[in-house]
Amino acid sequence: MVNKSGFNSKEVCGYPLSIFFIVVNEFCERFSYYGMRAVLVLYFKYFLRWDDDLATSIYHTFVALCYLTPILGAIVADSWLGKFKTIIYLSIVYAIGQVAMAVSAIHDITDTDRDGTPNNMTFHVVLSMVGLFLIALGTGGIKPCVAAFGGDQFGDHQERQRRTFFSVFYLCINGGSLLSTIITPILRAQNCGIYSKQKCYSLAFGVPAALMVVALVVFIVGSGMYYKAKPEGNIMGDVCKCIGFAISNRYKHRSKQYPSREHWMDWAEDKYDKLLIAQIKMVLKVLFLYIPLPMFWTLFDQKGSRWTLQATTMDGNFGAIVIQPDQMQTVNPILILTLVPIMDSVIYPLIKKCGLNFTPLKRMTVGMFLAALAFVCAAVVQIEIDVSRKHLTYFNLTQFVNGMNKPVNVSTSEIFPFLIIIRATFFLQSGQLSCAFSRDFGFGSSYTFFIPSTLSLGSNCQESITGAEDIKPNSVHMALQVPQYFFITAGEVMFSVTGLEFSYSQAPSNMKAVLQAGWLLTVAIGNFIVLIVAEVAKLPKQWTEYVLFASLLLCVCIIFSIMAYFYTYIDPTEIEAKFRRNVGDDDDDKNDKQRKLEMEMMKRDLDRSDDEHYKGKQTKM
Numbered sequence: 001m002v003n004k005s006g007f008n009s010k011e012v013c014g015y016p017l018s019i020f021f022i023v024v025n026e027f028c029e030r031f032s033y034y035g036m037r038a039v040l041v042l043y044f045k046y047f048l049r050w051d052d053d054l055a056t057s058i059y060h061t062f063v064a065l066c067y068l069t070p071i072l073g074a075i076v077a078d079s080w081l082g083k084f085k086t087i088i089y090l091s092i093v094y095a096i097g098q099v100a101m102a103v104s105a106i107h108d109i110t111d112t113d114r115d116g117t118p119n120n121m122t123f124h125v126v127l128s129m130v131g132l133f134l135i136a137l138g139t140g141g142i143k144p145c146v147a148a149f150g151g152d153q154f155g156d157h158q159e160r161q162r163r164t165f166f167s168v169f170y171l172c173i174n175g176g177s178l179l180s181t182i183i184t185p186i187l188r189a190q191n192c193g194i195y196s197k198q199k200c201y202s203l204a205f206g207v208p209a210a211l212m213v214v215a216l217v218v219f220i221v222g223s224g225m226y227y228k229a230k231p232e233g234n235i236m237g238d239v240c241k242c243i244g245f246a247i248s249n250r251y252k253h254r255s256k257q258y259p260s261r262e263h264w265m266d267w268a269e270d271k272y273d274k275l276l277i278a279q280i281k282m283v284l285k286v287l288f289l290y291i292p293l294p295m296f297w298t299l300f301d302q303k304g305s306r307w308t309l310q311a312t313t314m315d316g317n318f319g320a321i322v323i324q325p326d327q328m329q330t331v332n333p334i335l336i337l338t339l340v341p342i343m344d345s346v347i348y349p350l351i352k353k354c355g356l357n358f359t360p361l362k363r364m365t366v367g368m369f370l371a372a373l374a375f376v377c378a379a380v381v382q383i384e385i386d387v388s389r390k391h392l393t394y395f396n397l398t399q400f401v402n403g404m405n406k407p408v409n410v411s412t413s414e415i416f417p418f419l420i421i422i423r424a425t426f427f428l429q430s431g432q433l434s435c436a437f438s439r440d441f442g443f444g445s446s447y448t449f450f451i452p453s454t455l456s457l458g459s460n461c462q463e464s465i466t467g468a469e470d471i472k473p474n475s476v477h478m479a480l481q482v483p484q485y486f487f488i489t490a491g492e493v494m495f496s497v498t499g500l501e502f503s504y505s506q507a508p509s510n511m512k513a514v515l516q517a518g519w520l521l522t523v524a525i526g527n528f529i530v531l532i533v534a535e536v537a538k539l540p541k542q543w544t545e546y547v548l549f550a551s552l553l554l555c556v557c558i559i560f561s562i563m564a565y566f567y568t569y570i571d572p573t574e575i576e577a578k579f580r581r582n583v584g585d586d587d588d589d590k591n592d593k594q595r596k597l598e599m600e601m602m603k604r605d606l607d608r609s610d611d612e613h614y615k616g617k618q619t620k621m
C-alpha cells in the first residue's frame, strides 16, 4: 500500500500492518497508566499516611499535570523531533517514572527497625513525587502523538479503515485500563516484604512499570514499518505569533479613522497568509466553546479519588467475590466497552429514526447533564453511609491486649481478596506456647482481642481469647455505587467520545494536534477546579460537596447549551480548499476586483459556517 506521501507499507485485510504495533502499544500504555492511578489514592492514604484531603489534592494535581503536558508533547513533535522520536524518548521517561514509583513503595528500604513501617518517610515521598512528575511528562507528552501517528499510517483512500482504527483505539484504551484496574488492586492487597510484611504497593506499581517497558519494546519492534511524517514546523508558535500580531495591529489602528474589519483576526492580514488566519478563526471558534467544558472533567475524574474513598466505607462483599474499593473503578471501562457499541448501533440510530437531529453538541450537553445526575446519586449514597455509621474504615484493624507478663508474637494467615475469607486465623507464639484461633470479620470492622494472663502450654486459644468489636462492619453495599458509575459513564460516552470526534472534525488539517491538546487542556483545568472548590468550599459533609459539584455542572450545562445553540458546524477541508483554489487563481493573474469579491464570499462562508458537512443542511447546536 502506498500512502499519501508515497510511503510503501505492508497491509493486512486492508489495514497497514504498522497500526497493530501502535494499538498494542496503546493497550499496554493505558494498562500502565490506569493501573498505577487505580491504587494511587490508597497509596497516599495508607502507605504515605496522608489524610483524605491531601491525598485527593495530590491525586488531582497529578492528573491535571498529565493533561497539561500534551501541549509540550505536541510542540516537541511538530517542531523538532517528529512524532516517532517523541514517543520513544518520552516513553523512556515514563518507564523510569513508573520504576521510581515501584521503588518508592518498598517499605523495607527505610524500615531500619523492621516493624513493617518505613522509618524515613521523606525518602518515599520524594521518590514517589519524582516518579509521578516523570510519569505525567511521559504519558501526557505522548498522548497527542500516538493517536495522530496511528492516523498518519493510513492513505487518503483508507478513510473507512482510519475511522475503524480510532474506534478500536478507544476500545483498546478501555480494554487495557479494565484489566489493570482489576489486577493492580489485587496486587496491592497482597502482603509482601523482605523483613516484614506490608500491603504490596511496590508490586501494584511494578507491574504497570513492566507493561510500560513492554509498550516501548512493542513500539520499537514496529519501527521499520511506520510511516514517519517529518515535523511540519512549529504550528503552535505560528498561531501564537499570528494572534499576537492581530491584537497589536488592531491596537495600533484603534483610531476611528481606520475602517473596522469584520473579525479582529483580519488585522493579521497585513502580514500573515489568509489561509492561516481562516484556520485560526476555525480553531478559536471551537476553543471558545471549550470554555465551560472543564467542569465536566471536574466531576468525571473524582471517580478515582472521592468515589474510591467513598467505596472504602462500603461493604464490598458480592457473594462469590469481595470487591476492593479501588476495583469499583473497573465499572467504568466495562460500561464503556458495552455502551459505546450500544449507543452507536442502537440508541443514536433510534433517535435519528424518531426524526431528532442529535448533533454532537447536543450529545455533549446531555453528557454533562448525566454527569451531574451521577453526583446526585453519589450524594444520596453518601447520606446512606453517614446514617449507617459515623466513622469506619475498609481495613480490618485488629489489636491485641496482652495480659501475660511475657511478649507474644501474633501472625495471621494470608487473605486473598477475591474469595470471601471473612474468617481470619491468628497464630500466637510465646516461648514454648504456640496456638491458633479463628474469628469471623465483618467488612470494615475493627476488633480488640484480649490475651488472658492464664494462657499457657496446652491452652485452647479458640476458647480462651475473647474479643470486642470496636468498629461495626460497613453496612452500605458497594453495589449502590453502580448507578452513579452508570450515569458518569453514559455521560462520558456522550461527552468525551463525541467531543474527541467533534474536535477532530472541526479542526483545520494542520491544527488537529493543536485542538487535541486544547481538548486535553480542559481535562487539566477540570482537575484544578476540584482542588480549588474542595479547598475554598471546605464543606463539613461529603454529600454537600457532591451536591455542590452537581449544581455547578448543571449551571455550566445550561451556559454550554446556549453557547452551542449559536455554534454552526463547518467543513474545514472545504474552506481550506476554497482558499487554496484562490491562491491558484492568483497565479493565473486574476484581476483584483474579482479576487476581493471571492474573498468576501469565502469570509462570509466561514462566518456563516454552513453546515453542509453535518447532515447536509444548516445545523445549529
Ligand SMILES: N[C@@H](Cc1ccccc1)C(=O)N[C@@H](Cc1ccccc1)C(=O)O
Binding pocket: 030, 034, 173, 174, 177, 178, 181, 303, 329, 330, 332, 333, 336, 492, 496, 523
Ligand atoms: N474511560 C476511560 C478509561 C478509564 C478506565 C478506568 C477508570 C477510569 C477511566 C477512557 O476511555 N479514557 C480515555 C479518554 C479520556 C478520558 C478522560 C480524559 C482524557 C481522555 C483515555 O485516553 O484515557
